Structures are given as structure tokens and as C-alpha cells.
Amino acid sequence: MFTNPAKKWFILPAAVFLVAVIALAGCPGTTGGEDGLSGSFSIIGSNTVTPLSSVWAEEFMKVNPGVSIAVSGPGSGAGIASLINGTTDICQASRLIKQKEIEQAQANGVEPYEIQVATDALSVVVNPSNPVSELTIVQLSAIYTNQITNWKEVGGNDAPIVVISRDTNSGTHVFFKEHVVQMASLPSEDTSLEYGSKVLFLPSTKEGVDEVARNTNAIFYPGLGYVTGAVKPLAIKATADTPGVLPSVETALDGSYPIARPLLFYTNGEPASAIKAFIDYCLSAEGQAKVSEVGYVPLP
């Protein structure tokens, strides 16, 4: 109960002081260290790599009960940002780190160290009732930039195309933009192309696959591990003259499938102790056997 008006002027400075105290207390200062095979570390990044990392982490923790591993998959971009900000030990990524990100990391005292752990074939899927069964990269680019908006322009029904993409958190988003939308490695490459404004950006790969399973006019690009019986993968033609190739472990391995990409781990400097043991396990024959089980392509 304040009857004394003289106290009122005191509130604002007091509030400012408390703000300062909280701001100081909130400064990041503590980073967890790990010692020996009893540490705990986190893997943050690609939504695509998550199913694989989760299996690896589970198996590794079974053998090394002292180690605890936390896996989360907000997207490659998010994972790389975490690595730069020092909030994750391993970043899982489905695209290469950009030069600009390396510079940002170095400015923060983080030295990104790259390890390829598997390969993924990016499948392009449509609803099973869609008669279209193959597309060229150029057609895909035109679809994703909204230049082609009707399925009949690519040999399908007279129906509008519902174009679905992952949001910008996703490494798949960036990889697909560079290799399909902007047609990298084709003579028609054009780095000024962007996803069209009518493209739906969804927050998870699963949601995109679900929408394609429901929506007869939708198209989406999940990783091989996410393809279910409810959607139909398209055969992809690098150019109009080459034969269409369906995504599979074999076609990705022999290089005939045009939209394949590396799945990567990034650490701060060369990994050590528990993290090194974990990555060694991932790269071992046993770990690589899990890769095919989850639906990705093991390292040669």
C-alpha cells in the first residue's frame, strides 16, 4: 500500500537497474565440456539426417551407457547456426556449409570440421493418382519458380500444380534451390532464380509428404528415407534426351540419379573423446549398415 508519493519516482530507476542485472545474468558464459566416454553431447540440424542420427545415437548409447546423445532436427540452417553460436556439439547437415557461414563461425572462434556420413537421393514425389511419372530438371525448375502452373503443361491432367517446399530452416530447401531451381551443373544454370511466391513452405518434411498423400495435385521433394507407399516418386531426367531415373540406393550410388547429395556432420575442430568414438561408429561397417536400413545410401 503506497500512500507516500515520493516513492513513485523510485520505480523507474529500480526497473532499469533490474533490467541491467537480468541482462548481465543472461549472458552466455557456460559451455558444457565432455570428458571420456561418459559425456553427453547434442546433434542438431537437418530434418533429413535426424532419422539416421537417432538410430545411430540409440545404438551407440546401448553400447556406451555412460554417454547421452540428444538429437533434434530443426533444419540444416538451424544446425549450422547452432554450431556457429556454440549451442551444439555436432551439426548434422544435408547441404555443404557456405563460405559465408564458415567466416561467421571463424569470427565466433568456431572451426567447422566436415565429415560425410552418408548420401541421400532427393526424391520428387506426387500423389499416386497423378499420371505424370517423369520430369526433367528444367521442368522441375519451371514448376518451382511458378512458370509452369498446370499439370497439363508437363503431360498430366488439366489441374493446377500445388507446389510444396520445406521452409528456409531446411538444408533440403537450399540444396533443392541450388541444384534444381537454379539448375546447377546444367548449361541452363541461372543463380538468380528463386522459389516462386506461390510455393507453400512447410515446417517439416513429414507434413509435406502427408499433404502430397492427401492432395492429388501436389508435388514435394522429401529425402529417400521419407518416401512412403502413400506417395509416388518421379523418375528424374537430367536433360530431355537422357532416360528418366528413379531414386534408389543403387542409382544414387552409381551416380545416375541426378539429385543426390551428401549427408554431413560438422564439429568444432577435429572431434575428440566421446564425439570421436561416436563418429567412428557411424563410419564403421556396422554404422553404415544402419544407413541402408533407414533408407539412405551408405558411403562406398
Add this chain to the structure above:
Amino acid sequence: MLGQQVTVATAEAGPDKGLRRRWRLGEKFIEGWIFLAGLLVIVVLLGIIALLLKEGLPIFLDTPPWEFFFGTKWYPVSEPPTFGIMPFFVSTLWVTLVATAISVPVGVACAAYLAEVAPDKVRETVKPIIELLAGIPSVVMGFIGLMLLSPLVQSTFNLNTGLCGLSAGIMLALMSLPIIVSVSEDALRAVPDQFRQASYALGATRWETIIHVSIPAALSGITAAVMLGVGRAIGETMTVLMVAGGALAMPVSPTEPMMPMTAAIASGIGNAVRGGLQYQALFAIGLVLFILTLAVNVIADRVLERQRRKFAR
């Protein structure tokens, strides 16, 4: 006030000075405690404002405000990046408009029924159930929108996809309904019974009484309820992220996929490097959102205050 009276009583009753001092100390302690608790809220609010300004304003060094607010292209991960938030702003308006258009008539009608028509027993059962609706987590509402509502909206309106502003707006209407019903019902019940008695005495029917007496008398309270509902709809994130579709085009109708401001922040903040341009741009969107909801809430508060004064005795 009770504490003071007791203090006085003990002072009069006996010469026990120790007890008196203890009372005073306790009083001081509790006073200080309440003061600090009140202060904390102000501190948190100031802290949020300071953070939003500090992280968000630097974007205007890169993108002039004109381009930022009225630009229609949002490519945060391209080289060079472009930041224009107009489509997000318009999306938020569409979604909120749909939500309000559905939740206000339904909510006010429901409140009028509960306050004026329903027997006590019905009101006592129905009101807590409606308020329970407010407790459903927004991600669950998102699931419902994704699985049940969006296919329905798609087939009903013959759309390309059910993931659109309309679906999101309908879900938001369901989410702001409890607030609107609850606050409007309170406002209607605060209308003195003499008003109704006088209306009936003049020969008005119950319908005429509700429309011409009760609702106008409670109008400021109902307006506040609507504003609170609108505030909820503007700020809701998870549901719109899941259901609204997330297209970057400027939406010209609510049946198009769109990305409201909250969804734009949620879907972009994960990969934004602290201090980077995208990070600053997202905080600037947060600032716009904050100002918008703050304005709505302040208006609601003012109106509600007016309602209270009107019937204060």
C-alpha cells in the same frame, strides 16, 4: 488495511512492544515483496522492449523502413537477401479478419444466451466447458486443422489445397472463442438487473431486451472481449505455422496459402545466425507484432475500464 487495524488494536490492547515491532516488520516485508513482484512484471516488459529494439532496429541500416514494410519479396537466405514483410502483414490481417468474423457473432451470441437466457444450471455447466477450450494447446489445434479441417475446407471451397488462410482463421476463431464468450458473459452479467426489469415493464420481449438493452449496456465490455480475442488471433503461432500453408505471395483472398508474421518468425528464426541480417529482420517483425498486439490490448483495457466505471457504485 486489515493488517493496520490489527496493529492498532494490539497497540491499544497492551504494552507488548515486541509484538508490535514484529507486526511492523512483517508488514514491511510483505509490502516490499509485493512491490518487487509488481516491479518484476514491469522489468520483464521493459526488457522485452529493449531486446526487440536492440536486435530489430539495426535491420533498417541495411533495408530502409520503406522497403522493409512495403516490400513484397522475402528471400532471407539468398545472395543478396531481400526483406519485405508486406505479404506477412497482409496474411496476418486476413487470418485475423476470418477469425474475428467467425468468433465475434458466435461468441457474443453464446455469451448472450449464457447470461440472459440459460438457466443457472446450464450456465454453470457450459461456461467452464467453454473455458476449457482455451486450455487446448495450440499445437493440438494445429493437428486438428491439418488432419480434419484442411481437407474439409479444400473440398467445400474447391481449392487447390486446404492449407490456407481460411483454415487457419477458422482454427483461430475456435481458439479465441473462449475468451470472447467468457469476457462478454461477464460484461452482460454486470448490467444491473433494473435495466432488464424496466425493459420488461415497458412490454419489451426477451429478444428486444437483449438486443436493445443488455448488449448496448454491456457494449464496452463486449468490445474489450473482441479486442482480447483479436489479440490472441494476431499472436497465435503454432496453429498458423502448421495450417496456413506458408506461401510468400501477397494473398489477395483468404483461400490462398499464406504466411502470417508469427509463422514467418517461427519458420525463420531457427537458421538465423545471431546478429545476422535475417536475425535482425525477424526481430523487427517481432517488434511490429508486439506493437500491434500491445495496441489491441491497451484499447481493450481502456474500454474495459470504461465499462467498470459505468457501473461502479
